Amino acid sequence: MLGPVLLAAAGSERVRRLVSSTPLTRPVVDRFIAGEELSDALDATTVLLARGLTVTLDRLGESVTDPARASRNRDGYLALVDELAAAGLAERAELSVKLSAFGQALPDGHDIAHRNVARVVAAASDAGTAVTLDMEDHRTTDSTLAIHRELRAAHPETGAVLQSYLFRSEDDARALAAAGARVRLVKGAYREPPEVAFQRKTEVDLAYVRCLRTLMAGAGHPMVATHDPRLVAVAEELAKRAGRPSDGYEFQMLFGIRDAEQRRLAAQGHRVRVYVPYGTDWYGYFMRRLAERPANLAFFARSLATR
Numbered sequence: 001m002l003g004p005v006l007l008a009a010a011g012s013e014r015v016r017r018l019v020s021s022t023p024l025t026r027p028v029v030d031r032f033i034a035g036e037e038l039s040d041a042l043d044a045t046t047v048l049l050a051r052g053l054t055v056t057l058d059r060l061g062e063s064v065t066d067p068a069r070a071s072r073n074r075d076g077y078l079a080l081v082d083e084l085a086a087a088g089l090a091e092r093a094e095l096s097v098k099l100s101a102f103g104q105a106l107p108d109g110h111d112i113a114h115r116n117v118a119r120v121v122a123a124a125s126d127a128g129t130a131v132t133l134d135m136e137d138h139r140t141t142d143s144t145l146a147i148h149r150e151l152r153a154a155h156p157e158t159g160a161v162l163q164s165y166l167f168r169s170e171d172d173a174r175a176l177a178a179a180g181a182r183v184r185l186v187k188g189a190y191r192e193p194p195e196v197a198f199q200r201k202t203e204v205d206l207a208y209v210r211c212l213r214t215l216m217a218g219a220g221h222p223m224v225a226t227h228d229p230r231l232v233a234v235a236e237e238l239a240k241r242a243g244r245p246s247d248g249y250e251f252q253m254l255f256g257i258r259d260a261e262q263r264r265l266a267a268q269g270h271r272v273r274v275y276v277p278y279g280t281d282w283y284g285y286f287m288r289r290l291a292e293r294p295a296n297l298a299f300f301a302r303s304l305a306t307r
């Protein structure tokens, strides 16, 4: 029951100010975020690469309501691409972007976000890396997938995300598998109404397996983004049955979650990519991580109580 409350709080400006202003939040935030500076993200990347993992970097930001901020976010990503290239990390570290950070929710937001992300995708491609478009709430799905389709015309390596909790995702998985795309499959982290999304965990998990089966049997590159041990085992089995080589798919997990499992899979010869968020705009991301797991909230509450 706590999950929906926390997801509602993730959209509240009042709660954001309250949570962000208390220094007591910091130790818990640090578990999930590499740091506030680009240099923190590069340090975390170097450590993860040394463990045999690969990385996708998220410069935190979302739900932008003014065009200047959207441009600043784009420029932040362009600076990140330059730094990755300069540090020689671009081959093993790619980028994840939220189109709402690039202005998708503004009037004419589809076009603004498209123009902004196109510059980042082109710069990433020149540097030898790629971009995946994160998926946000269901009102953005059509726009995000349309932008993904257009970006792929010049940069076919651009990745999309599908959320198994959405009813539509099985159809989207069939379309993207046929198109040979890189697709990250997740369960979904937003609060969605019963008209568009499964509400029960079992239904979301079963839908995940159905989408995964389609992606593994298809022509694309599945990116299996979950910490769920049962789904990791299912993915291993489906990849084997589809005859996929170890570089024909990858596992993805979030920074700070199930580190030992990340290393175990990599040691077995799997490709494992860690999603590394950094920056000052961490509130929405942090609240979604709390909502996913009530134990995180207990940890957060304990850390407040023991101060």
Ligand code: FDA
Binding pocket: 133, 134, 135, 136, 161, 163, 186, 187, 188, 189, 190, 225, 226, 227, 228, 229, 252, 253, 254, 257, 258, 274, 275, 288, 289, 290, 292, 293, 296
């Ligand atoms: P589930 O929630 O069932 O968790 C399985 C187990 O994993 C738990 O029992 C626990 O051990 C561990 N675990 C999971 N979440 C944890 C947490 N927060 N803290 C501690 N342990 C945790 N969503 C979205 O809507 N759009 C997107 O673009 C993305 N992008 C994305 C990228 C990557 C690389 C990952 C791994 C995930 C996302 N997500 C996402 C988030 C995703 O939708 C989902 O909310 C989380 O991955 C949690 O679901 P699991 O599949 O891990 O299963």
